[in-house]
Amino acid sequence: MDTKIVNRYSDEDLEEFRILIEAKIAEAKESLKLYQEAYNGTGNDTSDTAPTFKNLEEGNQVLSKEENSRLAGRLDKYIANLEAALVRIENKTYGVDRMTGKLIPKERLRIVPHATLDVSTKNNRENN
Numbered sequence: 001m002d003t004k005i006v007n008r009y010s011d012e013d014l015e016e017f018r019i020l021i022e023a024k025i026a027e028a029k030e031s032l033k034l035y036q037e038a039y040n041g042t043g044n045d046t047s048d049t050a051p052t053f054k055n056l057e058e059g060n061q062v063l064s065k066e067e068n069s070r071l072a073g074r075l076d077k078y079i080a081n082l083e084a085a086l087v088r089i090e091n092k093t094y095g096v097d098r099m100t101g102k103l104i105p106k107e108r109l110r111i112v113p114h115a116t117l118d119v120s121t122k123n124n125r126e127n128n
Contacts, residue, residue, distance in 0.1 A: 017085075028082065
């Protein structure tokens with residue numbers, strides 16, 4: 001059976017999404033850079049605080065570094081998903097629900113540009 005995608009977004013629509021995704025990638029990479037700088041300790045640290053507060057600051061700094069590391073990991077995954085969406089745009093398969101083959105609504109793609117499932121497909125999948 002031939003499983004070619006019949007439904008797809010127009011080249012103009014794909015270009016609109018490419019521009020949106022590239023902007024989101026640039027924004028995410030800038031945020032990732034800030035988290036990595038905070039994690040690596042570039043900037044202010046406990047050495048510029050009074051000795052009385054040093055122990056509290058060090059504990060807070062460890063938690064902050066862990067949180068920054070976790071957020072950086074999430075951003076890294078988000079960027080990878082956005083880059084995968086760019087590949088789908090190049091292949092002209094972007095915006096097609098990977099389970100049903102139907103088009104994912106533009107409104108969803110504008111909010112979650114790396115989506116590969118329509119909301120109803122995702123909800124049905126989570127309920128099973």
